[in-house]
Amino acid sequence: MSVLLEISDIKVHFPVGKTGFFGRPAGYVRAVDGVSFTIEAGETLGLVGESGSGKTTLGRAILRAIEPTSGTIRFHKDGQDIDVTSLNNKQLRAMWRDMQMIFQDPYSSLNPRMTVRDVIGEPLLANKVAKGEELKQRVKQIATQCGLDVEHLSRYPHAFSGGQRQRIAIARALILHPEFIVCDEAVSALDVSIQAQILNLLKELQIDLSLTFLFIAHDLAAVAYVCDRVEVMYLGTIVEIAPTEGLYYTPRHPYTEALMSAIPEADPTKEMTPYLLTGERPSPANPPDGCRFNTRCRYATDLCRTDVPLLTPIASNHFVACHHAEILSLQGAMDHEEVALI
Ligand SMILES: Nc1ncnc2c1ncn2[C@@H]1O[C@H](COP(=O)(O)OP(=O)(O)O)[C@@H](O)[C@H]1O
Ligand SMILES: [Mg+2]
Secondary structure (H helix, E strand, C coil): CCEEEEEEEEEEEEEECCCCCCCCCCEEEEEEEEEEEEEECCCEEEEECCCCCCHHHHHHHHCCCCCCCEEEEEEEECCEEEEHHHCCHHHHHHHCCCEEEECCCHHHHCCCCCCHHHHHHHHHHHCCCCCHHHHHHHHHHHHHHCCCCHHHCCCCHHHCCHHHHHHHHHHHHHCCCCCEEEEECCCCCCCHHHHHHHHHHHHHHHHHHCCEEEEECCCHHHHHHHCCEEEEEECCEEEEEEEHHHHHHCCCCHHHHHHHHCCCCCCCCCCCCCCCCCCCCCCCCCCCCCCCCHHHCCCCCHHHHHCCCCCEEEECCEEECCCCHHHHHHHHHHHHHHHHHC
16 A cells, blocks of 8 residues: 555644734644644545544644644655645645545535535536536536436435435535545434445445545444544544554553443443543643643553653554553453453
């Protein structure tokens, strides 16, 4: 596999409060605070974490739909190495043909006064890629691929159900043949059975159209279903990245452990011992010193309250930012022994 996107030390700080006499804001919300990772071509990388951890801000910053405060984003497209962070507005618009977003609430992004054909085809017109009969044909083709009935393309978005509207939004995002898609809580608002259909559609489209996804969601089951690797975000930083199975079965960061233990067990005979997060989540405007998770971590020591742990490799493809990652590794080994004894 080759690297499609390289995200290096991205920060997004939002100014908050009244601007003072010298034009300085009262403070900053450090929504994303020094995040580095790569996205491989053709993979689905999951991004999970509690609400407010900075997932949406990071997803948008990668596309420069929000300007990063600092850091670089490199996009390796067809052998080129594009520094996304240094593009001017015109170049950025051209690049957005290759990078698209799908949101949680498609209704707000679909113009209610346009027919579905026009909604899906608009990016072709706006980018002067196709018009007239060619546009119609391309809309038909992508609509069919997204499971929409081409007989219904003259209708307006309000006539469609939530799942169908999400299919319309997906068709619109794909009509320019992008390489990379940020899906931000794309199925979170849908009924469970419809969610599964949309997740299956995304999986099919990924293979058929060689797409790469950043899949943002708080639903860990959906993430496990579609993602090859998953990264976990806490208060604007990445605390763990690993292949999906490794992260779910052998989490090595105490925050990931807490997230995973909160997933309901499918087997009701198996006793669940959720490790609930205690304490309030600190504000990203005033994060704790040292490890940001130390105020809620059951393993925290003095070291964690002073020193920032760096994201460090602990196994093949598995990175964790914790001073005590070995504690969870020992626990995991013990759990496996118990299973072996049974
Ligand atoms: N435009 C903004 N101005 C100020 N603060 C913001 C803005 N957008 C997001 N935030 C703050 O940044 C943090 C991260 O938000 P967000 O990226 O939406 O998190 P998530 O998607 O993980 O729920 C939150 O504390 C949020 O309140
Ligand atoms: Mg969000």
